[in-house]
Amino acid sequence: MAMQSSAEEPIPVRAVSEAVAGWISRLGAIWVEGQLAQINKRPGSQMVYLVLRDPSADVSVQITTFRRVFEAVVPPLTEGARVIVYGKPDFYVPRSSFSIRGEEIRQVGLGELLARLEMLKAKLKAEGLFDPRRKKPLPFLPHCVGLITGRASAAERDVLENAKRRWPGVQFRVVNTDVQGPKAVPQILPALAQLDADPEVDVIIIARGGGSVEDLLPFSDEALIRAVGECETPVVSAIGHEPDSPILDLVADFRASTPTDAAKRVVPDVAEEMDRVAELRRNAWRSVARILEREAMGLASFRQRPVLASPYSMIDGRRNDLEELTRRARSSVGHRLDRASDDLGHTLARVRALSPMATLERGYSIVLAPSGHAVRSAEEVSEGDVLDIRFASGRVDAAVSEVFRADDASPDIASTEESPSE
Template sequence: MAVNTTPEAPLPVGQVSRLIGGWIDRLGAIWVEGQITQLSRRPGAGVVFMTLRDPSHDISVKVTCYRQVFDAVADIVGEGARVLVHAKPEWYAPRGELSLRAAEIRPVGMGELLARLEQLKKSLAAEGLFAADRKKPLPFLPQLVGLVCGRASAAERDVLENARRRWPAVRFEVRNVAVQGVHAVPQVVRAVRELDAMEEVDVIVVARGGGSVEDLLPFSDEELVRTVAGCRTPVVSAIGHEPDTPLLDYVADLRASTPTDAAKKVVPDVGEEAERVRQLRDRARRCVDALVAREERGLQNALARPVMQDP
């Protein structure tokens, strides 16, 4: 219900806070999924405090629960774990703070995560986001390559070193980001958007080394997949090793099996290209020599034939 106010009859802050609390109270208990980023279990305290974060967005909410609620899952749940929480939203009016009072915590199993990923994959495929006709070709020789990767990571080193070894003049615009954990998705999405907005960037590589299925989950996030699908710049996915197939692989314009493979596919090898040019020149020279020799033989044959005299 809307509250009528005017500049002459405003609501005091305390009343606004109490109204918000009333609206939130009517929401009732809900199931919430998120990732635990902070966990405080003080010895002897009857209440456990934690922060539940949305892995895809920079949004979090405080959660409290009685110790016995958390102790039921303490052996398998810790910081970084994905959980389902059955909780009642609460509004602390004096400080204007929202929190969740959890009555039950359930860990999200790998089987559940994989099932959700498979469902998301089918849904995105049905929209046509993975269609072959959406794939953009890579430039033969990019002047500037955008690279999204972890800071001082093996993936960054593999891409830079192998690309420069192949074509020393290639230039890079690097964006260092978190490549796992709760900050990965928003940072990778922001980096891809920044590079895509740069007119001089010819191709974007998103690279990360190997890891567990859970470590690579950010690269199957729906927001990241849709961001890459909307890029004007060709995007290369170079996540993990050959068997790893996050959803980013399906939407990218090209999938590289490893960061090293990405370097080989993004820039040509100067030595190989020079050898190819040499071979083409040799072939052209042989063709010209063959034509000249054929013409010379034809001329010689013509000169050798006797001239027919009129009777």
């Protein structure tokens, strides 16, 4: 339960320490794994004091155990060894210090380490961290190269010397860290984050010389592997020699067999590039010369063609053709106009023959009723109507004094109708 306190009734230090000790004592015994960072065996004391550090973080815990428990481990424990401790958490009230009282210590064997690495490798592969599609290409000529390696190490010297020998103008941003032991991963992680956040760094090399499986364990640490997989900057793994294969090689964007090989892969060789540029120039000149030669031959061939040797001959020929076509066009148009004129004359004659005026000119007239329509029979008029009689030339008005229908027509009219020839 929470301890009740206030400014007026504070809790003494001893009460706090005793409460913390009581809570920790209820945790029970646990198994804990880590890497031995420090071993302190005091002369004449039956107790051995160990510092157990987390391989992936800057976190450690004090281990106290009896000398007989410590010396029972085979092979003998040394600093840097990976161990599993069975013990009970303990809180020492007078000093308010936390520790684990170790009752059994087991050293992690090489076979178990390799089995754990294989399990971790399978887990990360299933998550897709080794997918080739995730790998970023290395820049052709990096402006600045980030290097994470041990201080004054052979790996650092190999990378710097070989890179500057190949491209003297290359710049390096070197961060020295531990490359083995319990402090390696806690130091490499912030160094990697620092270089990845630097906009001037175009590629990062993590380099270390060869060593045993235990020495190279930091480069198979899960936290480091995931950090490399999340980097935006391409990462080159240059750990150990050709046979060495930590998990970092699988997640890195490029795996170099040695630190020297990493330098060769990251920066180009200035001599090789100059030779390549010279060869490209020679190829370009040869290509241009071939193109010019081909175009000159084509131009000479064009100049020898008749159309270019005597260009006016083509114009003269086209002029004759144009004159002939003009003559033929005018002749064709003339014939068409003549035929059209004849057709128009014939049509005009037929129209005139059928025109009412032509009938009037032959002696006939047109009688119009007062309503204005032509009178076709005597039945259409009445006595007293004023008729409009039109001739070929002029017109007269006539009043109807008497109407003779067909049935009572006068004998003169009847005889005229019966004898039209008279």
